[in-house]
Structures are given as C-alpha cells and as structure tokens.
Amino acid sequence: MLDSDVSLMLEFQNGDISSFEKLVQKHKESIINIIYQFIGERDEAEDLAVEVFLRVYRAAKKYQAKAKFTTWLYKITTNLCLNEIRKKAKLQTISLSKPISAGEEKEEELIEKIADAAPSPQQILEKKERNALIRKAIDSLPAKQRMATILQIYEGLSYKEISRILGCSVKSVERRLYWARTNLKERLSSYLTRESGGGF
Amino acid sequence: MKCKGIRRKLVAYLDGELEEKQKLSIKEHLTKCGECKKEADLLNKSFYLLKDQQRLKPSQGFEASLWERIYSLEKRQLLPQAIFGRLVHLALPAAVAAALIIGVLVGSSVEKIIPSQTVKLKEERYLTSIGLDSFQDLPTGSLPEIYFNLASAGEVENG
Numbered sequence: 001m002l003d004s005d006v007s008l009m010l011e012f013q014n015g016d017i018s019s020f021e022k023l024v025q026k027h028k029e030s031i032i033n034i035i036y037q038f039i040g041e042r043d044e045a046e047d048l049a050v051e052v053f054l055r056v057y058r059a060a061k062k063y064q065a066k067a068k069f070t071t072w073l074y075k076i077t078t079n080l081c082l083n084e085i086r087k088k089a090k091l092q093t094i095s096l097s098k099p100i101s102a103g104e105e106k107e108e109e110l111i112e113k114i115a116d117a118a119p120s121p122q123q124i125l126e127k128k129e130r131n132a133l134i135r136k137a138i139d140s141l142p143a144k145q146r147m148a149t150i151l152q153i154y155e156g157l158s159y160k161e162i163s164r165i166l167g168c169s170v171k172s173v174e175r176r177l178y179w180a181r182t183n184l185k186e187r188l189s190s191y192l193t194r195e196s197g198g199g200f
Numbered sequence: 201m202k203c204k205g206i207r208r209k210l211v212a213y214l215d216g217e218l219e220e221k222q223k224l225s226i227k228e229h230l231t232k233c234g235e236c237k238k239e240a241d242l243l244n245k246s247f248y249l250l251k252d253q254q255r256l257k258p259s260q261g262f263e264a265s266l267w268e269r270i271y272s273l274e275k276r277q278l279l280p281q282a283i284f285g286r287l288v289h290l291a292l293p294a295a296v297a298a299a300l301i302i303g304v305l306v307g308s309s310v311e312k313i314i315p316s317q318t319v320k321l322k323e324e325r326y327l328t329s330i331g332l333d334s335f336q337d338l339p340t341g342s343l344p345e346i347y348f349n350l351a352s353a354g355e356v357e358n359g
Contacts, residue, residue: 021263024263024266025263028258028262028263029255029256029257029258032256032258032262033255033256036256037253042256045256046258046259046262046265047265049258049262050262050265050266050269051269053266054266054269054270054273057270057273058273130249131253134249134250134253138250149250152215153247153250153251154250154251154253154255158217159212159215159217174211174212174217177211177212177215178208178210178211178212181211181243181246181247182211182243184246184250185242185243185246188246188249189242191249192242192245192246192249
C-alpha cells in the first residue's frame with residue numbers, strides 16, 4: 001500500500017496542484033527545522049526550504065514512487081544543506097566553527113521561544129546561554145555527522161532511514177552518530193554537570 | 201564485552217538500534233559498571249537537551265514566497281521556447297548572410313594562394329585551347345564579306 005504522501009505526490013504528478021499544497025503544508029515545518037538546525041539562521045532556513053519544495057515541484061514529472069516520500073524529501077533537503085555548506089566554505093564568508101552567540105539571535109526569534117512562559121530575566125539569560133551553547137556544539141560537528149544527528153534527534157528517524165537519506169551504510173550512520181553524540185556530550189558537559197548539580 | 205566495546209555501542213543502545221542480545225548484554229553491564237552508567241547518563245542527558253530545543257514555526261509568508269518562486273520558474277520555462285521561435289524566423293537570413301561571408305572569405309583566400317599573374321596566364325591558355333584568341337578574317341568572296349564591304353562603304357558615304 002502506498003503511503004499517503006506518495007499518493008499525494010502521484011496525484012500532483014497527474015496535475016492536481018492541491019495535492020502539492022497539502023504536501024507543503026504537511027512537511028514545511030520539518031524541513032525548515034532540519035535546515036535551521038543545520039545552518040543556524042532562520043531566514044536562510046526558510047529560503048532553502050522554499051528551494052526544497054521548488055525542487056519537489058520541478059521533479060514531479062520524473063518522480064517515481066520507489067521509497068517513502070519523506071526519504072526522498074529529506075534527501076533533497078540534505079543535499080541542498082550540504083551544497084550550501086560547501087558553497088560557504090568556498091566563499092569563506094563564514095566559518096563552520098563560528099559560534100553563533102546568543103547576542104546575534106534575532107529578537108523576534110527569542111521572543112517566539114520564550115513567549116509561552118513569561119520567564120524572569122534570569123531565565124531568559126540562562127536560555128540564551130543554553131541556546132548559544134547548543135548552537136555552538138551542533139555547528140562544531142562535521143556536516144554529515146551534524147545531518148545524521150539532526151535527522152535522528154529532531155525527526156526521530158531510524159539508522160536505516162538515515163542511511164538511505166545520506167546514501168551510506170547503517171554501520172556508517174552508527175559510527176557518525178557515535179562520534180557526533182560523544183562530541184556533543186563533551187561540548188555540553190559543563191552545562192550538563194551544572195544541571196545535575198541543580199544549577200539550571 | 202569490555203567497557204571500551206560497551207561505550208562504542210552506547211549511543212546505538214540508547215537509540216534502540218541494537219539487536220536483543222547486544223541490548224541485554226549492555227543493560228547488564230550498566231548495572232555493574234558505574235563509569236559506563238555515568239557515560240550513558242550523560243549521553244542521554246545531552247540527547248534530551250538537544251531534543252528539547254523549541255521548533256521554529258514557519259513564517260506567514262513562507263508559502264507566498266514558494267508560490268512566487270514557482271510562478272517565476274514557470275515564466276522562465278516559457279522563455280526558451282520564445283527565444284527558439286524567434287531563432288526560427290531568423291534562421292534563413294542568417295544562413296544566407298553566413299554563406300555570403302564564407303564565399304567572400306574563401307574567394308579572398310584563393311586570391312592570396314594563387315597570384316593574379318598566374319590566373320591571367322591560365323586564362324590565356326584556356327582561350328588558346330578553345331581557339332578564341334585568334335580572330336579569323338571573313339573568307340574572301342564570301343557573302344558575309346560582300347555584306348560587310350557594302351555596309352562599310354555606306355557608312356563612309358553617309359559620313
């Protein structure tokens with residue numbers, strides 16, 4: 001039986017534009033978040049997410065229902081993110097290891113993140129500090145380790161699904177995630193140990 | 201399994217990606233080894249710290265941006281056809297012009313290769329070969345000669 005996304009894609013292939021709209025509606029948040037976690041910039045994440053769906057739109061005629069729709073969609077997303085990182089590395093406009101300090105975070109974004117709980121200034125500062133630390137830790141990972149981590153943690157994908165998206169073996173995903181999580185643990189250890197001691 | 205081997209498998213264990221046998225072996229080890237248990241706890245905490253990050257909501261203009269891009273894509277896809285249509289109209293004049301240019305270029309290069317004196321010489325030889333170089337007078341007593349003489353005399357008298 002075809003998964004519902006595949007059916008929608010096939011309907012779109014046959015000219016039903018509303019099926020494409022449904023797919024965008026359903027997956028836009030995931031795609032924006034994957035890219036945001038990978039790149040670290042909200043506006044850029046949205047621009048790239050638009051590019052992802054534009055590619056889906058363009059590829060509709062050639063689309064073949066070989067695998068899960070999300071595998072194909074995340075593959076497009078991953079390739080776009082990796083290309084973007086390569087482009088940036090070439091241009092040397094930013095450093096991949098550049099920490100994105102909490103001060104650089106857009107006010108609007110920050111407000112959105114903290115709007116639900118009306119926290120104290122102390123809590124806002126702590127949250128800013130934590131977000132900056134996490135951002136720095138994620139940015140420090142090599143591109144493929146970073147993408148495997150994002151797909152596993154934020155999208156809850158299995159190692160097998162990640163291996164299909166990244167075009168590598170399950171063993172390779174296991175190795176990448178081992179190194180990524182060990183590195184993240186090291187980089188976040190100061191925060192984690194403080195937290196255990198009741199600091200946060 | 202020793203601690204080193206256990207630790208290599210801890211992430212996969214926490215992610216629920218191990219086979220039952222390996223899973224049980226690690227579970228058992230963690231009940232006995234404090235260091236590995238500590239490592240597993242830290243890995244687990246870091247996982248939830250990352251997972252706890254608030255997700256972004258797409259901006260309101262997201263879909264509008266997408267449809268704008270799709271619209272300009274459709275427009276661009278039409279453009280090559282229009283250009284091709286125009287090219288078809290220009291094809292014949294362009295071919296004629298190209299043929300003329302090629303003709304002039306070939307002609308001028310031929311002239312450079314074969315000097316004009318050689319061309320003249322070849323021309324004379326050709327005329328000789330077909331007998332056009334020697335003008336033969338009208339045969340004596342022939343009707344054309346008589347007509348020619350009469351016409352010439354008339355011209356002199358009139359003159």
